[in-house]
Amino acid sequence: MKLVIFDVDGTLIFSEKKDSLAFAATYESIYRRPFPTIDWHTYPHVTDTTIFDSVIRQHFGRPSNEQEIARFQEQYVALLQDNRRASPHAYQEVPGARKAITSLEQDGRYLAGVATGGWKRPAEIKLQHVGITIGRRFFSGADGKIEREHIIEEVVREAEAFIGGPFSKIIYIGDAIWDVQTTRNLQMDFIGVRRQGDFSLLQKEGARHIIQDYLDYAGFLQLLDEAVPPGLRAEI
Numbered sequence: 001m002k003l004v005i006f007d008v009d010g011t012l013i014f015s016e017k018k019d020s021l022a023f024a025a026t027y028e029s030i031y032r033r034p035f036p037t038i039d040w041h042t043y044p045h046v047t048d049t050t051i052f053d054s055v056i057r058q059h060f061g062r063p064s065n066e067q068e069i070a071r072f073q074e075q076y077v078a079l080l081q082d083n084r085r086a087s088p089h090a091y092q093e094v095p096g097a098r099k100a101i102t103s104l105e106q107d108g109r110y111l112a113g114v115a116t117g118g119w120k121r122p123a124e125i126k127l128q129h130v131g132i133t134i135g136r137r138f139f140s141g142a143d144g145k146i147e148r149e150h151i152i153e154e155v156v157r158e159a160e161a162f163i164g165g166p167f168s169k170i171i172y173i174g175d176a177i178w179d180v181q182t183t184r185n186l187q188m189d190f191i192g193v194r195r196q197g198d199f200s201l202l203q204k205e206g207a208r209h210i211i212q213d214y215l216d217y218a219g220f221l222q223l224l225d226e227a228v229p230p231g232l233r234a235e236i
Contacts (some may be wrong), residue, residue, distance in 0.1 A: 001111060003159050003167040004104055005152060008116040008123045010175035011193045012097045013130055018090060022083060026076040033059050046178040047117040047142035073119055080125050093130035094195050096214030101132055103217060111159055113138030115152040148182040171227045180205040180230045189227035206230035
């Protein structure tokens with residue numbers, strides 16, 4: 001059996017940075033200070049936990065705490081829901097993603113999971129909007145975790161416990177440079193997703209297999225067999 005783990009933003013759904021802007025807007029509403037940047041590359045780790053904590057440290061010279069994270073999440077989730085009610089068509093699935101997830105879950109050769117750098121509750125809101133559901137047992141987010149590696153490893157541990165042993169192959173599906181870096185660190189098989197077709201962004205980082213969407217499901221299954229860990233970064 002193979003374990004297929006998906007990222008969320010840019011991999012299963014897309015919002016053209018509207019969700020990132022909502023994160024920043026929530027922060028500014030609560031703390032009355034400008035959010036530094038939604039260029040996630042500038043943060044030590046690309047997880048909601050690290051991003052939020054980094055900005056709190058920058059503005060107030062102290063670490064964030066669980067109570068304020070909970071308060072922030074509550075307002076952030078409310079804004080995500082409001083935005084989706086106001087402009088439902090602005091938030092869409094990557095073409096074929098919902099059908100691909102459903103097909104994998106109905107195929108006894110695969111187990112599907114989600115490991116996102118975002119907190120779990122906001123990620124669930126985003127997926128629910130486009131009709132994608134993942135069993136909670138195999139869904140991990142940044143809650144209480146700083147590094148993306150730890151998020152992926154949690155899904156792997158829970159999935160292996162569920163089947164009672166190791167998988168024949170584990171593949172992570174992601175869209176960003178940090179997804180390539182994380183899977184290279186873990187030496188985990190990787191497939192990139194670039195909805196706009198700009199494959200070179202991930203190829204430069206060492207990704208060897210990249211798709212634009214999931215519409216060619218047979219081709220996607222073939223890549224699951226062929227996927228390998230990212231190589232070294234190269235100039236191309």
